[in-house]
Amino acid sequence: MTDLAGPVADNSELRTDVSERRAVTSHAPVGKVVVLVNPMSGGVGANAAAEATELLAGFACVSEVLLLDGESMDRTIEEALEGRPDLLVVLAGDGTARAVASRAGPDGPLVAPLPGGTMNMLPKALYGTTDWKAALTAILSDGEPRYVSGGEVEGHAFYCAAILGAPALWAPAREALRGGKLKLALTHARRAWRRAFSGRIRFDLDGGPRQRAEALVLISPMISRALDEPIGLEAAIMNPHAASDAFRLAAHALFDDWRLDPSVKTQAARRIRIAARSRVPAVLDGEPLMLQHDTVITFRPKAFRALAPRPPATEVAI
Structure with a gap:
């Protein structure tokens, strides 16, 4: 039986001819990328890990794809953060994306919460699309860091x-x-x-x-x-x-x-x-829960850093 929580592929040995690989965005230092994939999430699919591996192999960076499952999900996320990647990509449900962003915080790696859940509120707000491959290609090609603000209550974060x-x-x-x-x-x-x-x-x-x-x-x-x-x-x-x-x-x-x-x-x-x-x-952010009868919600102006698309250039009228 295959262990779902573990590396799927590391593309550091693939396409060693750098000339055949696309340059990664010049707006952020992205040399090491880790992708967290939950194939059981509603919007991901069984082939997502292989598709992510293939997509990343086309860029001039070292990357690794890790699969998540319920029993070892927290441990896998912690190990990914401990590896100090430049970019942590999340292709999973809305709750997992929020959990990873919260753990990364404002001083951790860049986070890219791709659309892999049912509501995809945060991915839609950041990337404006439900096509995760299009979103990942766009930010790897020309993305830039962006602080995302949000709120926190009883240890739960929300960003929308x-x-x-x-x-x-x-x-x-x-x-x-x-x-x-x-x-x-x-x-x-x-x-x-x-x-x-x-x-x-x-x-x-x-x-x-x-x-x-x-x-x-x-x-x-x-x-x-x-x-x-x-x-x-x-x-x-x-x-x-x-x-x-x-x-x-x-x-x-x-x-x-x-x-x-x-x-x-x-x-x-x-x-x-x-x-x-x-x-x-x-x-x-689309996830239901029950709060205590007396509680406090706090605004976080810099909750985490996302790798997001660059805004279109504004034309200057002459």
Whole structure:
């Protein structure tokens, strides 16, 4: 039986004729690349490791592909970080990508969280595509380092958005439905509906006055349409008139012009304290979890460094 958590290939011996290999981006020192692949993740596929090995062999760098599995995933990630690569590529689910970015931190290697999950919120925000081979080719050819800001709560990081409050209860129903588990999806949906307005969350922003809302959405500067600089998380305070309106607003928070809705108020905040009578349902970058009934969310202006596409050159009018 093959050990899934281990090296698949090292291309340092492949294509020794450097003239046949493409130059790596000149905007960052990328001489050693490690790719972490979870072939069991929904958006990866069984051939991803071999495809990554072949793609990297075409670039003038030393690379290694490591497979992840549930039992030894943490150990493999730690070993990859201890190897001090210049670039750590993640082709796995959304939760794994967030975990690797969090462990790398602002002083660790560059991280490239490629689209390999179901929602791919962070990869889409960074690369604008769900084609991981296109994204990897683009950043290896001409990518540049970029600090990514985000938030942290109870040891969990998020880099796109957090939904807090009753609307987050719909996330398990959505995931069960996506997996074809209709009975489980119905059970979760009923639970979400019953709890939709059973209790509002209380919160304060940067130590300001205590407020109450049906839901609170925290959006990172990377995808916020209201923040031009990483000065904090965009806090969207939602007080819709009906449960269906609350879910609609939360579900489309990242894509629609929902800030014009009269039930929504926004402002930037660096420290958010939330409280409720019971544990608080939350969704962090698409992943559902339950938070303590009294907890603090902190803004991280430089959470980790990503290798991201260079922005297009701006033409200067003459």
